[in-house]
Amino acid sequence: MDMEKDKINMTPNLVTPNKPLLFDETVCNGCNMCVKICMMDVLYPNSERGKPPVVLYPDECWYCGCCVMECPIWEKEDVKPIILKHPMMQRVRWKRKATGEYFRVGMKNPPPPNNRPPVGGWKPRT
Amino acid sequence: MEWPYPICYGEEEVSSADILVLGGGLAGCFAAISAAKKGAKVILVDKSPVKRSGSAGSGIDHWMDCPGNPGSNLTPEEYFQSQLARGILGNPIPTYITARESWDALLELEQMGMKIRDSEGEFEGADFRDEKTKLLYCYDYVNRNSIRIWGTGMKPALYRECRRLGVQIFEGVISTGLLTDGEKPGAKVIGATGVNTHTGKFYIFPAKSTVLCTNGPGRLWVFSTEYIGFSGSQFFPPTNSGDGLAMAWKAGAEFTGLEFSHKGFGGGGGFAWPPYGVGNPRNTWFACSMVDENGKEIPWVDRDNRILKTIAERYRPAPGQKMKLQAFGGFGSNSPRGAYETLGCDLTPEVYDRIKKGEYTLPLYADLSSMPEHERRAIFGLMVGQEGKTNIPVYYTLTQAGFDPEKDMLQYYEGSWYGVGAPQWLTTMGGLMVDWDLRTSVEGLYAGGQIAAGSGGAAEACCMGRYAGRKAADYAFSMNETEVSRSQIESEKDRVYMPVNRKSGMDWKEFEAGIARVMQEYCGVVKTEKLLDLGLKWIDEIKEAEGTELCARNPHELTRTIEALSILTLAEATVHSTRASLKVRGKELPFFKEAKIRGEAFRKPKPITTCLADGEIQVGEPPYINTDDINEIKRTYEAHRGL
Numbered sequence: 099m100d101m102e103k104d105k106i107n108m109t110p111n112l113v114t115p116n117k118p119l120l121f122d123e124t125v126c127n128g129c130n131m132c133v134k135i136c137m138m139d140v141l142y143p144n145s146e147r148g149k150p151p152v153v154l155y156p157d158e159c160w161y162c163g164c165c166v167m168e169c170p171i172w173e174k175e176d177v178k179p180i181i182l183k184h185p186m187m188q189r190v191r192w193k194r195k196a197t198g199e200y201f202r203v204g205m206k207n208p209p210p211p212n213n214r215p216p217v218g219g220w221k222p223r224t
Numbered sequence: 225m226e227w228p229y230p231i232c233y234g235e236e237e238v239s240s241a242d243i244l245v246l247g248g249g250l251a252g253c254f255a256a257i258s259a260a261k262k263g264a265k266v267i268l269v270d271k272s273p274v275k276r277s278g279s280a281g282s283g284i285d286h287w288m289d290c291p292g293n294p295g296s297n298l299t300p301e302e303y304f305q306s307q308l309a310r311g312i313l314g315n316p317i318p319t320y321i322t323a324r325e326s327w328d329a330l331l332e333l334e335q336m337g338m339k340i341r342d343s344e345g346e347f348e349g350a351d352f353r354d355e356k357t358k359l360l361y362c363y364d365y366v367n368r369n370s371i372r373i374w375g376t377g378m379k380p381a382l383y384r385e386c387r388r389l390g391v392q393i394f395e396g397v398i399s400t401g402l403l404t405d406g407e408k409p410g411a412k413v414i415g416a417t418g419v420n421t422h423t424g425k426f427y428i429f430p431a432k433s434t435v436l437c438t439n440g441p442g443r444l445w446v447f448s449t450e451y452i453g454f455s456g457s458q459f460f461p462p463t464n465s466g467d468g469l470a471m472a473w474k475a476g477a478e479f480t481g482l483e484f485s486h487k488g489f490g491g492g493g494g495f496a497w498p499p500y501g502v503g504n505p506r507n508t509w510f511a512c513s514m515v516d517e518n519g520k521e522i523p524w525v526d527r528d529n530r531i532l533k534t535i536a537e538r539y540r541p542a543p544g545q546k547m548k549l550q551a552f553g554g555f556g557s558n559s560p561r562g563a564y565e566t567l568g569c570d571l572t573p574e575v576y577d578r579i580k581k582g583e584y585t586l587p588l589y590a591d592l593s594s595m596p597e598h599e600r601r602a603i604f605g606l607m608v609g610q611e612g613k614t615n616i617p618v619y620y621t622l623t624q625a626g627f628d629p630e631k632d633m634l635q636y637y638e639g640s641w642y643g644v645g646a647p648q649w650l651t652t653m654g655g656l657m658v659d660w661d662l663r664t665s666v667e668g669l670y671a672g673g674q675i676a677a678g679s680g681g682a683a684e685a686c687c688m689g690r691y692a693g694r695k696a697a698d699y700a701f702s703m704n705e706t707e708v709s710r711s712q713i714e715s716e717k718d719r720v721y722m723p724v725n726r727k728s729g730m731d732w733k734e735f736e737a738g739i740a741r742v743m744q745e746y747c748g749v750v751k752t753e754k755l756l757d758l759g760l761k762w763i764d765e766i767k768e769a770e771g772t773e774l775c776a777r778n779p780h781e782l783t784r785t786i787e788a789l790s791i792l793t794l795a796e797a798t799v800h801s802t803r804a805s806l807k808v809r810g811k812e813l814p815f816f817k818e819a820k821i822r823g824e825a826f827r828k829p830k831p832i833t834t835c836l837a838d839g840e841i842q843v844g845e846p847p848y849i850n851t852d853d854i855n856e857i858k859r860t861y862e863a864h865r866g867l
Binding site: 118142154161168182 | 225226228272273275276277278281282283339344346374376377380396421422449450451452453454458461462463495496497498501502503517519589591593601602605606608609610612613615616617619620621622623624625626627628631632633634635780783
């Protein structure tokens with residue numbers, strides 16, 4: 099038996115009930131502002147400079163969204179460097195009154211986004 | 225992967241101050257600010273980054289308990305009395321202070337840069353807008369005691385102000401224990417200790433006075449090992465692990481109300497929905513029209529079950545009613561609705577019977593599209609835009625997924641607002657006993673915010689912190705620093721570093737879930753002497769067995785383990801206090817039914833206090849405050865407020 103070839107690595111449990119944050123490497127510049135603001139201390143800086151942080155404790159995320167609010171390039175970019183995603187069991191559903199169509203967060207063919215910002219725009223939060 | 229921060233277990237850093245504030249949420253920031261404004265040297269300690277830490281870190285959408293604002297129809301005294309009618313727990317002092325100071329605190333926040341007015345006139349002409357002040361009211365448009373605000377800016381504003389005033393901020397430091405004069409519980413508090421959540425470094429904070437501004441434990445009965453973030457209540461972060469209460473208990477401070485536990489609002493234990501993120505007619509979504517699958521509207525009724533014909537009526541008191549508060553509980557269910565005097569309107573309680581009869585077809589939806597534009601935009605655009613955990617998690621997520629409040633009906637889920645989960649998943653209502661100086665029963669120790677019994681909500685947290693900071697500063701100016709005892713520091717270091725000094729053992733998650741199980745089983749809905757005695761036995765046993773075998777692999781896990789040890793202390797305090805109150809009151813207590821908060825159940829039982837003295841539980845009575853004599857309350861407040 100070729101020991102080297104059959105080597106089985108030990109890995110931590112990769113099956114998690116949630117993946118709260120998705121980073122886009124092409125937009126995120128690894129500034130770690132989100133790491134510094136996280137109240138649950140879920141995020142840790144990447145050992146490689148300029149790369150998105152590591153989501154070390156995804157199970158501890160409480161979905162406040164402050165990491166996204168803190169991201170200095172989130173508003174400037176169409177492609178978002180950081181996206182908050184509730185676990186699948188928390189993705190809510192709705193119905194369009196006029197057409198009777200049903201929708202949900204995370205569906206395969208979603209309706210076009212509604213781009214109206216909240217009252218006062220995104221600014222008052224800072 | 226290597227740990228990205230230097231490891232400094234056991235290394236010491238000493239920083240002293242006049243005032244030490246533990247917990248940097250709304251109450252903690254305000255305490256630090258008001259003490260610093262008095263000229264005191266202030267240290268603020270929080271395990272999270274202060275700019276966004278605490279229960280309201282991400283935002284709040286409405287400022288309550290504000291009868292002093294220029295548009296209000298009620299005096300602070302009238303408002304206070306209405307709150308008493310609704311039923312408050314134990315101590316009326318926080319409620320009166322808030323009624324008096326809520327508007328001042330909000331103006332202070334405005335000066336710090338938080339937006340509180342519709343200065344752009346987006347809501348011009350709306351029923352709820354005061355044309356002169358440009359304030360936007362919610363819930364009761366006649367009495368106008370709650371104000372819609374742009375609260376995502378609240379914590380950043382408080383954080384900036386703390387820094388501007390030279391408050392020394394220690395972020396990423398969990399407070400672990402109080403230092404007392406001569407190491408004795410019940411003796412004067414002379415500072416505290418802490419541990420860095422990234423490096424494990426040890427902090428010693430000697431101080432002339434200490435203000436506890438941490439919250440109660442949200443995860444004592446309910447703990448999800450899978451979704452830590454949804455443990456306990458989805459409205460309060462898991463960082464609310466009751467560290468401050470546990471420290472105060474060990475330091476011998478008096479507690480009250482610990483025996484009151486209830487099915488906390490929104491206690492989801494891992495099964496919750498995103499708060500304010502599903503269709504419902506409550507709180508932030510008040511008073512959204514609710515419809516069935518076919519778009520048929522469910523009628524709203526007032527406190528006398530009179531059907532309300534217009535949307536505008538939902539925002540006014542019932543005929544003959546002085547003022548109304550929100551209705552609590554789940555509509556159509558048996559949940560508590562509140563006291564009659566201030567009971568708000570609600571969906572008809574007949575809704576479930578009528579579903580069974582086939583008059584309504586499930587599922588139900590919140591129909592923002594049928595609300596007037598100003599109301600729709602105020603609910604979804606302003607309030608959901610600003611409320612805690614909604615700006616990005618709900619407003620952005622939903623709109624990006626295509627949700628349009630002008631066209632769409634958002635589905636309602638049973639329990640989405642109140643009471644998901646098993647009946648034994650409770651939350652504590654108790655906290656520290658405080659006097660008119662917001663001082664605890666222990667010298668040198670003050671309490672601001674939800675940690676004090678009888679306190680709750682953002683406005684109350686701010687007002688309490690602001691007041692406690694002033695009083696703690698006045699006290700500190702008259703005191704000298706007391707030297708801390710080396711042996712108390714050594715024994716605290718032994719305690720907190722125990723989990724990193726072993727190679728294997730039990731992880732904090734398993735440990736905490738085990739404690740929650742004991743609380744559910746022995747201090748749940750049904751509470752008897754025998755069950756509580758057994759509960760104490762098992763908590764004690766866990767303390768000796770698994771409690772001495774905990775293991776943490778890094779400073780982050782160490783932080784969580786220290787939190788779990790706080791939970792253990794509070795489990796002990798809660799069961800002890802419940803046992804003591806059962807002995808004092810016998811069957812008077814609403815122990816055998818799910819505690820009906822906010823209603824009659826809370827007003828009846830006489831409050832008791834409990835504390836730890838020489839290792840034994842000591843039961844006492846809180847000082848009597850005659851709430852019927854409003855002039856006396858007013859006088860006492862004015863003599864103490866320290867302005």
